[in-house]
């Protein structure tokens with residue numbers, strides 16, 4: 001059988017393999033790989049191979065069919081640790097299964113439909129601040145709205161007055177993640193954690209030392225630099241905000257049907273214990289950040305593309321005008337097919353989670369290649385979404401790619417902005433409904449146009465956010481709609 005050695009290596013290796021190129025270009029290296037090698041290739045971090053699966057069937061095979069043979073990579077868990085701790089995004093095995101089961105009812109499609117009035121309320125309040133003729137920074141506005149929605153729906157809290165401060169902290173987090181990706185520090189720490197995890201059945205004192213060392217290796221190295229101070233300040237800002245929500249709920253009680261009440265009331269299936277404060281914090285932080293940041297980026301791209309494609313803009317506005325000015329319900333939103341296409345097409349071109357990485361926890365075969373235990377793989381979603389054979393003229397913004405007929409023709413695994421398999425995004429339906437309501441309310445109330453015609457590209461270092469502010473001039477719509 002063919003082995004990893006038989007998988008073609010991307011050109012341009014240096015002493016550190018492709019680590020330098022990956023660190024500087026991030027997602028773009030996978031575009032080059034797809035162009036040069038097609039469906040399957042590998043890049044190297046020093047001497048470690050990273051197998052890149054850039055075909056729908058290979059992505060599906062690894063993430064869905066053979067999901068039991070893979071876990072999230074240790075490098076990802078270390079990078080996200082200061083923020084996500086051991087929350088749902090970064091946990092594994094039995095703890096992950098229990099956490100996912102606990103949260104699943106909050107993300108059931110029927111439960112999510114019930115969030116529509118709360119989502120609409122936050123959206124309306126924020127849009128009330130858009131005055132006729134002003135220039136808005138779409139990214140800032142989308143962040144304010146999506147953060148406000150996540151805080152309201154998941155925590156019954158209000159962040160509208162603090163969103164700039166919180167979003168600065170999250171930007172610092174992304175800069176840290178971008179800086180750590182493929183860095184020597186991460187490669188070394190992940191390797192050490194891997195070695196320590198393999199040591200089992202140690203005597204008690206050694207076991208405690210092992211655990212303490214693993215914990216220390218997950219923490220950012222406390223370098224005396226301005227960046228590191230900024231990072232720790234950002235973690236404090238986010239921790240303070242989350243802690244305030246938790247304390248407020250503990251003091252003022254009330255069994256509300258939201259995430260926070262579920263977390264505080266949850267008991268372990270086996271021993272009946274409550275979650276520790278640390279666990280509640282990790283879960284709450286994970287959901288708070290994952291629950292708004294990605295939706296903010298993708299709706300910002302929606303506005304960017306709408307403003308630059310008059311045909312798309314007109315069709316979108318016409319579809320929403322079909323609601324005759326009525327605030328959309330969840331049922332209305334499901335009928336906004338073209339609007340949903342706008343959102344899905346923005347997620348195709350700039351998926352905020354631009355790659356999904358895993359490590360094999362046992363020997364496994366993928367695409368006919370034998371991958372030994374501990375082989376790292378990656379599904380570069382951003383490059384996958386640009387495979388010409390599936391998405392012709394891939395750079396063109398075209399929401400009709402997501403008409404039901406066109407979707408039915410696409411092979412499974414070809415489009416996965418929310419991932420695939422058991423670790424698929426728990427908030428996909430939440431994000432989609434929120435984006436539909438948001439785009440519908442904007443279409444009903446405003447016209448907008450770009451302030452400048454200069455194109456804006458993605459910033460590969462910060463989860464494909466627009467590299468520059470997306471500035472739009474908005475005008476209140478006076479026509480009856």
Ligand code: HEM
Pocket residue numbers: 072088089090100286287290291292294295298347351352353356357416417418419420422423424425426427428430431
């Ligand atoms: C456009 C919006 C969003 C995008 C593109 C997105 C993307 C993703 C992707 C690709 C994953 C899988 C990562 C992997 O397999 O390694 C994921 C996981 C996750 N997402 Fe989202 N997400 C979005 C919105 C949301 C929202 C609104 C929430 C919560 C309210 C959320 C919460 C989570 C959580 C908790 C996980 C981890 C799930 C698990 O491992 O069981 N996301 N997301």
